[in-house]
Amino acid sequence: MPRPPLDPRTRQFADDLTWRRIVTSYLLVAAVPFALWAVHSPLAAATTLVAGGTLGTGARHAYRLARCVQRCKRLTFDLFGTARITVRRPPADDACC
Numbered sequence: 001m002p003r004p005p006l007d008p009r010t011r012q013f014a015d016d017l018t019w020r021r022i023v024t025s026y027l028l029v030a031a032v033p034f035a036l037w038a039v040h041s042p043l044a045a046a047t048t049l050v051a052g053g054t055l056g057t058g059a060r061h062a063y064r065l066a067r068c069v070q071r072c073k074r075l076t077f078d079l080f081g082t083a084r085i086t087v088r089r090p091p092a093d094d095a096c097c
Helices: 019-040 042-072
Strands: 074-079 083-088
Touching: 019 042, 042 074
Parallel strands: none
Antiparallel strands: 074 083
């Protein structure tokens, strides 16, 4: 006995595309060849994963640092508790003569 068609009101559509879903789908597509390559050469794959993780962590820290400098307009370094160096951006309304 044939089944009746589904009610369109109860179906779920993938209309709500977000950048996160798009990036996730591309990463999943890229993960299949990477997994095959990782099985073939595990040392190179481990090195690549560590390098990618380090690069991602470094990029996240650089973004936070840039956002902090943009918000506070200065950057302070502590040198082992003995000295403090502050680099400050001059205000934009000051005229340099």
